[in-house]
Amino acid sequence: ILNVEQSPQSLHVQEGDSTNFTCSFPSSNFYALHWYRWETAKSPEALFVMTLNGDEKKKGRISATLNTKEGYSYLYIKGSQPEDSATYLCASPTAFGNEKLTFGTGTRLTIIP
């Protein structure tokens, strides 16, 4: 059974500060790592799909890194804004070519104005 874990469970950050949180997954049989942002009452939105060890991806003020050898990914948000308040989910496919995703429990981020 694939075990994907996220920490912390929740986080409060002052507007303008930078923050980061972690997704950990088994380093054996790694296929891909997805990051999603889920705002209340909206659809989860795909942020990144990462596949290669050492991958770094960036989208505006948000970036992510991937270490498949040690089994973790970091999501960074630079200069947090109120609109960054959301739950951030990571997920990994259960097998190669299998799109079924196993999700972590998420990190709930609240930006304090």
Next chain:
Amino acid sequence: GAGVSQSPRYKVAKRGQDVALRCDPISGHVSLFWYQQALGQGPEFLTYFQNEAQLDKSGLPSDRFFAERPEGSVSTLKIQRTQQEDSAVYLCASSFADEQFFGPGTRLTVL
């Protein structure tokens, strides 16, 4: 619209009632997934369709849960004789390649 839509957005059911949750995927997307998110948990896989074929239903928690996609587009998740533990957000996603596009979910509350 261009995204995945789900209806209803909110459903309150009395224990023992049957419910039906609808998912309209993005046009042309072959794969369709249902996930269940209980309070405080991450989404958990329920079932997967490729066109009209249900290829994996290993995540359905009991035989009270049934999903169909008869024409390979719209899908319905049916829960019979709802129980309080069925209260959750039910997410639908469709995909064409390796990225899944999610709907906003249906929040089911069973009283």
